[in-house]
Amino acid sequence: MIEEFKNYVNKYDMNNVDIKLKYDHSFRVMELSENLAKKLNLDEENVKLAKLIGLLHDYGRFEQLRIYNTYNDAKSIDHANYATQILFDNNEIRKFIDKTDYDHIIKVAINNHNKYVIEDGLNEQELVHSKIIRDTDKIDIFKIVIDLPEMQMKDTDEDFSAKVIEQFNNKESINRKYIKNKNDLILSRIGFIHDIYYKDSIQHILDHKLIDKLYENIENKEKFKKYFQDIKKYMLDFVKDDNNVR
Numbered sequence: 597m598i599e600e601f602k603n604y605v606n607k608y609d610m611n612n613v614d615i616k617l618k619y620d621h622s623f624r625v626m627e628l629s630e631n632l633a634k635k636l637n638l639d640e641e642n643v644k645l646a647k648l649i650g651l652l653h654d655y656g657r658f659e660q661l662r663i664y665n666t667y668n669d670a671k672s673i674d675h676a677n678y679a680t681q682i683l684f685d686n687n688e689i690r691k692f693i694d695k696t697d698y699d700h701i702i703k704v705a706i707n708n709h710n711k712y713v714i715e716d717g718l719n720e721q722e723l724v725h726s727k728i729i730r731d732t733d734k735i736d737i738f739k740i741v742i743d744l745p746e747m748q749m750k751d752t753d754e755d756f757s758a759k760v761i762e763q764f765n766n767k768e769s770i771n772r773k774y775i776k777n778k779n780d781l782i783l784s785r786i787g788f789i790h791d792i793y794y795k796d797s798i799q800h801i802l803d804h805k806l807i808d809k810l811y812e813n814i815e816n817k818e819k820f821k822k823y824f825q826d827i828k829k830y831m832l833d834f835v836k837d838d839n840n841v842r
Contacts, residue, residue, distance in 0.1 A: 756779055
């Protein structure tokens with residue numbers, strides 16, 4: 597599985613920092629997904645499935661960058677749908693898994709990993725894998741934004757957009773169509789927390805101090821202080837709750 601993925605990505609320019617970014621991201625999300633599946637006490641087959649979905653969730657990114665020279669879906673193509681198109685229309689999925697039993701779950705989970713909300717009508721197994729990949733993808737996005745200088749979001753003097761504030765205060769994930777400036781973007785990133793499903797995912801974010809590290813990158817800390825405090829309280833309340841999943 598891993599060798600097949602490496603063979604696929606090696607067709608692209610690994611000296612390109614954007615290709616390398618998604619290559620490394622794919623392996624980290626694979627590991628995060630495997631670990632989360634184990635913490636959720638899934639059986640061995642579903643742990644392997646979560647690991648595979650984690651590895652392949654951004655399979656469409658490499659062709660997206662080659663063709664459109666951007667990772668911006670709005671200016672190119674939906675990278676999740678493109679991933680499943682490449683994997684299943686070309687039958688490339690068989691390079692990674694022999695069984696056809698899980699094809700629909702893989703397709704559903706990958707297609708849902710970047711959407712504003714998970715589609716309705718999924719069965720329990722489809723929903724679990726969709727939630728796992730959405731959680732682990734967001735966790736690693738936090739890491740990328742913190743660790744890579746070129747990805748760090750610098751605040752400005754701009755005001756937050758009213759709709760962004762409204763969604764944040766309602767503990768909703770912020771819809772990208774309402775993001776009008778860099779400060780909105782920062783708020784949308786920490787607002788990712790409102791779209792995290794599993795207590796173990798929130799605990800991982802707390803243990804690795806990901807939100808604290810994001811706050812350290814903010815220059816105008818006073819402007820953002822309330823929102824970071826609100827999100828920390830939300831996380832602490834989440835892990836204290838008896839429910840393991842929202």
